[in-house]
Amino acid sequence: MVEEISTRKEKVLKAIIQEHILTAEPVGSRTLARKYDFDFSPATIRNEMADLEEMGFLEQPHTSAGRIPSDLGYRFYVDRLMEGELEKPVSLKRYLKELSRQKSGVEDIMSGMARMLSRMVQYTAIVSEPGFSESKISRLELLPISSRKLLLIVITSSGLVNDKIIQLEKKLTEEELENLNRILSRRLTGRKISTITGPFLQDLEEELKRRLNYAAEIIKRLEDEITGILDKQEMKIYLDGTSYILEQPEFSDIQSLKRILKVLEREEELRKLVAGLENELEVKIGAENKIQEMQNCSLVVATYRLQGGGTGRVGVIGPTRMEYPRVISSVDLTAELISKIISSSGR
Amino acid sequence: MVEEISTRKEKVLKAIIQEHILTAEPVGSRTLARKYDFDFSPATIRNEMADLEEMGFLEQPHTSAGRIPSDLGYRFYVDRLMEGELEKPVSLKRYLKELSRQKSGVEDIMSGMARMLSRMVQYTAIVSEPGFSESKISRLELLPISSRKLLLIVITSSGLVNDKIIQLEKKLTEEELENLNRILSRRLTGRKISTITGPFLQDLEEELKRRLNYAAEIIKRLEDEITGILDKQEMKIYLDGTSYILEQPEFSDIQSLKRILKVLEREEELRKLVAGLENELEVKIGAENKIQEMQNCSLVVATYRLQGGGTGRVGVIGPTRMEYPRVISSVDLTAELISKIISSSGR
DNA sequence: TTTTAGCACTCAAAGAGCTAGAGTGCTAAC
DNA sequence: GTTAGCACTCTAGCTCTTTGAGTGCTAAAA
Numbered sequence: 001m002v003e004e005i006s007t008r009k010e011k012v013l014k015a016i017i018q019e020h021i022l023t024a025e026p027v028g029s030r031t032l033a034r035k036y037d038f039d040f041s042p043a044t045i046r047n048e049m050a051d052l053e054e055m056g057f058l059e060q061p062h063t064s065a066g067r068i069p070s071d072l073g074y075r076f077y078v079d080r081l082m083e084g085e086l087e088k089p090v091s092l093k094r095y096l097k098e099l100s101r102q103k104s105g106v107e108d109i110m111s112g113m114a115r116m117l118s119r120m121v122q123y124t125a126i127v128s129e130p131g132f133s134e135s136k137i138s139r140l141e142l143l144p145i146s147s148r149k150l151l152l153i154v155i156t157s158s159g160l161v162n163d164k165i166i167q168l169e170k171k172l173t174e175e176e177l178e179n180l181n182r183i184l185s186r187r188l189t190g191r192k193i194s195t196i197t198g199p200f201l202q203d204l205e206e207e208l209k210r211r212l213n214y215a216a217e218i219i220k221r222l223e224d225e226i227t228g229i230l231d232k233q234e235m236k237i238y239l240d241g242t243s244y245i246l247e248q249p250e251f252s253d254i255q256s257l258k259r260i261l262k263v264l265e266r267e268e269e270l271r272k273l274v275a276g277l278e279n280e281l282e283v284k285i286g287a288e289n290k291i292q293e294m295q296n297c298s299l300v301v302a303t304y305r306l307q308g309g310g311t312g313r314v315g316v317i318g319p320t321r322m323e324y325p326r327v328i329s330s331v332d333l334t335a336e337l338i339s340k341i342i343s344s345s346g347r
Numbered sequence: 348m349v350e351e352i353s354t355r356k357e358k359v360l361k362a363i364i365q366e367h368i369l370t371a372e373p374v375g376s377r378t379l380a381r382k383y384d385f386d387f388s389p390a391t392i393r394n395e396m397a398d399l400e401e402m403g404f405l406e407q408p409h410t411s412a413g414r415i416p417s418d419l420g421y422r423f424y425v426d427r428l429m430e431g432e433l434e435k436p437v438s439l440k441r442y443l444k445e446l447s448r449q450k451s452g453v454e455d456i457m458s459g460m461a462r463m464l465s466r467m468v469q470y471t472a473i474v475s476e477p478g479f480s481e482s483k484i485s486r487l488e489l490l491p492i493s494s495r496k497l498l499l500i501v502i503t504s505s506g507l508v509n510d511k512i513i514q515l516e517k518k519l520t521e522e523e524l525e526n527l528n529r530i531l532s533r534r535l536t537g538r539k540i541s542t543i544t545g546p547f548l549q550d551l552e553e554e555l556k557r558r559l560n561y562a563a564e565i566i567k568r569l570e571d572e573i574t575g576i577l578d579k580q581e582m583k584i585y586l587d588g589t590s591y592i593l594e595q596p597e598f599s600d601i602q603s604l605k606r607i608l609k610v611l612e613r614e615e616e617l618r619k620l621v622a623g624l625e626n627e628l629e630v631k632i633g634a635e636n637k638i639q640e641m642q643n644c645s646l647v648v649a650t651y652r653l654q655g656g657g658t659g660r661v662g663v664i665g666p667t668r669m670e671y672p673r674v675i676s677s678v679d680l681t682a683e684l685i686s687k688i689i690s691s692s693g694r
Numbered sequence: 695t696t697t698t699a700g701c702a703c704t705c706a707a708a709g710a711g712c713t714a715g716a717g718t719g720c721t722a723a724c
Numbered sequence: 725g726t727t728a729g730c731a732c733t734c735t736a737g738c739t740c741t742t743t744g745a746g747t748g749c750t751a752a753a754a
Contacts, residue, residue, distance in 0.1 A: 028717050043727050046718070064717050064734040141490060145502055153500070153510075155492055163500075163510060242589070243608040246601060254599055261590040375746050390698050393747070411704040411746050 005055070011038070012048045013057055014081045017069045021321050024249045026066035071286035071320065074298070078283050078324050085325035106130075106160050109341055110238045113314065117334045118241025121327050123318035124264065125334075126301075128274050129235040130342070132156050133194040135309030140188050142181045147171050152225060156193070158308025158342065166225050179212055188226075192309075196227060235312070237270050248319045250296060259293040264317075274313045277301055281332060286320045298322045302335040307343040314338060352402070358385070359395045360404055361428045364416045368668050371596045373413035418633035418667065421645070425630050425671050432672035453477075453507055456688055457585045460661065464681045465588025468674050470665035471611070472681075475621050476583040477689070479503050480541040482656030487535050489528045494518050499572060503540070505655025505689065513572050526559055535573075539656075543574060582659070584617050595666045597643055606640040611664075621660045624648055628679060633667045645669045649682040654690040661685060 005013075015036045019027045029042040029049060038045070049067050052058045057073035060066075069077070110127050118125035139155040150166045172180070187204055188196070201223055242264055251257045263269055273291065284299040300322075301315035314335045316327050352360075362383045366374045376392040379385075385392070396414050399405045404420035407413075416424070457474050465472035486502040497513045519527070534551055535543070548570055589611055598604045610616055620638060631646040647669075648662035661681045663674050 026717090030717070041727050043729095044725090047726085050719080060718090062734060063719095064732085066717065139490070139492065143486070143488060143500070145486065145506070145508075149506075151500070151502070151508055153490070153498070155498070159492070159496075161492075161498055161510060161512060163508060165506075165508060240612070243605060243612055246605040246608060252601055254593060254601075254604075257601075257604075258590060258593040261593060265587070265590055373746085377746070388698050390700095391696090394697085397748080407747090409705060410748095411706075413746065 008040070009048050009052060010081060012045055013052055013069075013073060014077065016049075016052075016058065016067060017073060017077045017081075020068055021323055024321060026061055026068050028066035031066075069321075071288065074285045074320055074324070075288075078285065082325050082328075086329050087325070106342070107236075109338070110236070111240065113334055113338050113341075114238040114240040117314065117316065117330060118244060120330045120334075121316055121318070121323070122241075122247070123244050123316050123322065123327065124239065124241045126270060126274060126313075126315045126317060127238040127334075127338070128271065128313045129238075130158065130160065130304075130306055130310035130312035131235055132158075132160070132162075132310050134192070134311060135306065136190055136192050137188050138190070138308075140185050142177065142184065144172070144174075144177055150177070154226075156308055156310065158306035158310045160306075160310065160342070164225055176212060180208070183208060183211060184226075201227070235271065235275075237267050237274070239264060239270070244318075248321075250319050250321065256296065260297060263291060263293045273299065274301055274315055277303075277313070281328070283324070283328070296320055298324075300324070300327050300331050302331045304335040304338045306339055312338070355387070356395050356399060357428060359392055360399055360416075360420060361424065363396075363399075363405065363414060364420060364424045364428075367415055368670055371668060373408055373415050375413035378413070416668075418635065421632045421667060421671075422635075425632070425675075429672050429675075433676050434672070453689070454583075456685070457583070458587070460681055460685050460688075461585040461587035464661065464663065464677060465591060467677045467681075468663055468665070468670070469588070469594070470591050470663050470669065470674065471586065471588045473617060473621060473660075473662045473664060474585040474681075474685070475618065475660045476585075477505065477507065477651075477653055477657035477659035478582055479505075479507070479509075479657050481539070481658065482653070483537055483539050484535050485537070485655075487532050489524065489531065491519075491521075491524055497524070501573075503655055503657065505653035505657045507653075507655075507657065507689070511572055523559060527555070530555060530558060531573075548574070582618065582622075584614050584621070586611060586617070591665075595668075597666045597668065603643065607644065610638060610640045620646065621648055621662055624650075624660070628675070630671070630675065643667055645671075647671070647674050647678050649678045651682040651685045653686055659685070 012032070015032055015038075016027050019032060019035065029045040032038075032045055033042040049058060052073075053060060053067060057070060057076060058067040059070045061068065106129065110129060114125045114127040117127070136157040137154055138157045138159075139153075141153045143151040143153065145151050145165065148168050148171060150168065150172075152164050152166050154162045156162070187207070205220070205223065242261065245251055245257065245260060251260065269291065273289070273294075281302045282300075284301075286298060287295050289295070289297065289299060294317075296319060297317055298320045299315055299317055301313050303311055303313055305311045314331055316322075316331055318327065359379075362379055362385075363374050366379060366382065376389040376396060379392055380389040396405060399420075400407060400414065404417060404423060405414040406417045408415065453476065457476055461472045461474040464474070483504040484501055485504045486500075488500045490498040490500065492498050492512065495515050495518060497515065497519075499511050499513050501509045503509070534554070552567070552570065589608065592598055592604065592607060598607065616638065620636070620641075628649045629647075631648075633645060634642050636642070636644065636646060641664075643666060644664055645667045646662055646664055648660050650658055650660055652658045661678055663669075663678055665674065
């Protein structure tokens with residue numbers, strides 16, 4: 001894998017990939033020599049190509065066609081050849097201003113960013129709502145709605161608001177509610193969300209029982225809801241620019257199109273896709289994605305972090321033949337933007 | 348338009364439409380005679396077809412092909428021929444139970460219903476969030492988040508919760524906030540949302556100024572937000588089953604596919620599409636839609652009404668060659684379900 | 695008068711054959 | 725080690741033909 005590779009081979013590989021990204025066609029030695037003026041001939045290129053193919057970086061659709069990059073080829077490109085091409089597309093500030101003006105709710109920000117990103121790169125964009133496990137609760141409130149319904153409101157340190165309606169089986173008096181509210185507020189405010197787990201909850205339950213002597217059932221219910229609202233696995237996914245997929249020649253046959261559009265409808269799948277990553281910025285090329293139907297796709301995902309501690313993901317889904325440099329910078333930029341915008345609106 | 352049409356012609360037209368819906372192919376006299384055993388011959392059918400074509404109910408893609416229904420043909424079918432075919436697909440109760448269990452937020456309900464409907468009919472489903480203008484405010488609360496930020500919470504009589512973060516330019520003391528809260532709550536609780544307009548707002552502003560002597564600016568800001576949150580034109584649109592479009596043979600060429608998928612991404616467009624209807628249940632066939640790109644599509648939309656007074660829309664988007672009876676009953680059913688579920692969770 | 699059988703005609707879709715052109719790999723010369 | 729030259733390969737696109745479902749018209753039958 002870590003074979004040595006001559007600079008000339010690198011040059012050829014890079015040119016092939018760039019050309020293929022541009023045209024979506026197999027590229028041949030002739031065209032390559034014509035477009036890029038190398039100081040060696042098509043014949044030499046052919047030899048290098050044969051080598052590169054043997055090394056696994058290129059593939060040949062059929063004997064008399066040009067070469068196309070393999071997943072491995074793209075991988076090498078992204079890891080080693082792309083460097084110089086990266087650029088910050090434009091200044092953050094311009095976008096920041098424009099976006100932070102009208103938008104305010106998390107939802108609007110998320111969908112706005114997804115839209116912006118997809119427009120920018122001309123591929124499908126995906127944004128996941130921030131998870132809260134690393135942020136703190138800065139405020140917690142229970143409002144009665146009707147005799148059996150409460151509205152639980154939790155504001156996190158990153159300035160995001162969550163609410164959820166809670167159905168109770170037993171009626172609560174005003175006093176009981178006030179008590180409950182006070183206890184929960186005292187115990188939970190300022191607490192890091194990831195620490196609200198088993199032992200702590202048990203302790204909380206004890207206290208509630210002691211101080212309010214409710215039925216354990218009700219308390220349990222409440223706790224479920226609280227933990228549910230907080231470390232919800234169910235972070236919402238925002239997609240935009242799905243139709244850009246149609247522009248890609250590799251998806252010009254309905255079958256493959258159908259396959260990938262179907263995947264984009266399965267939210268859980270996307271969540272897994274985007275969540276299961278370790279690095280700050282990750283590029284998954286072709287078959288590196290575990291999802292069968294996405295073997296022809298690449299995924300570029302970055303992590304954004306909010307001041308208060310929440311984290312989420314932004315990404316782009318496109319064909320393996322993707323303009324990696326441009327996409328990577330844009331995704332990066334967007335992640336940064338999201339942090340900035342939410343943090344500023346959270347002030 | 349209100350031409351008389353013989354029962355035999357009706358029979359033929361109905362058979363053609365049903366056959367075409369099934370096969371997506373032009374239908375000829377021969378096949379028709381074979382499949383449906385009429386008591387008249389293909390030749391007669393041909394004559395009737397020629398008549399029906401002249402009347403505008405049928406079209407011929409080219410001279411030597413069979414006939415396909417025109418928009419007018421479908422219209423006639425939906426208005427006059429379809430009757431007997433309508434059926435309630437299944438009992439409401441089963442769905443109701445299943446759905447109302449875990450789902451609780453409006454968002455979840457809406458997206459859940461969109462998903463269910465699209466699965467049921469195998470076309471794209473669209474659901475719009477309920478508008479509030481006809482319901483009342485049952486509770487209103489302002490919570491401080493930070494020195495310059497308030498959380499405005501409005502609960503409507505239909506049991507739906509809305510919240511919005513409000514940025515203030517001036518700091519508020521606790522007392523001022525309490526005052527503000529009390530006044531707003533007193534003046535707005537129980538009020539029908541559509542009546543919160545110009546004169547009433549002016550009056551409210553006067554009172555606020557008198558009682559709190561804030562800068563008019565701040566008050567204005569607050570009012571904007573309140574009215575914004577309430578009669579927001581920006582009702583969210585939930586789409587599901589977009590990929591079902593790909594199953595339709597009429598969209599097997601990428602161009603038309605692209606056109607319609609692009610439309611489905613423009614939320615404002617969809618909002619208009621779904622909102623601009625007068626009747627409780629409306630069927631828009633082909634060119635009856637004003638949207639250019641949807642000339643090959645039909646739209647079936649029903650209105651749902653919540654107990655407290657909100658209304659929204661549910662619909663299905665599919666090819667003109669749509670299984671109208673099944674779709675209409677399903678859309679109807681779904682509208683009913685939505686009312687029931689939200690009303691029951693709103694109790 | 696209405697319906698039907700028969701027939702000549704039409705047209706798209708599918709298959710067969712052909713050509714052009716871009717590309718390759720190999721060999722031999724530089 | 726590099727390159728020019730050449731024979732060979734394979735697809736995409738073109739035309740040509742065939743096939744078959746379908747029509748409209750006419751004349752006979754009901």
